[in-house]
Amino acid sequence: MARPVGRPNLPYETRHVMLNLRTEYYVKLKNQGENMSKIVNDFLHARHEYTICPLCYSTDVAIVKCLNCYGRALVCDNPSCKKHHRVQKRECKVNPSTGAVCSEKEFKGQ
DSSP, X not given: OOOOTTOOOOSSOOOOOOOOOOHXXXXXXHHHTOOHHHHHHHHHHHHHTTOSOTXXXXXXXXXXXXXXXXXXXXXXXXXXXXXXXXXXXXXXXXXXXXXXXXXXXXHTTO
């Protein structure tokens, strides 16, 4: 498929999707000349790379490892977050024999 004229090649594969933005934000971003796709992609990248809290969007996070499978887990250190100092997002591997991820006790090594 031919690439649209004037669009630079991106270092990653892309997919066109419909995104519903609040009109006020769309107008502000459009008037400021912001690249809305970049803003959304940067946010999603940070969320999936465990660099922001998925609940309060704070960057005040700590990454801990599961003591059972060594998967990453995100703990928010922001005192105003509803899940302050609790695991919010983790990527424990599925146990092939049981088909389940690590329990909270297994995660803490108990």
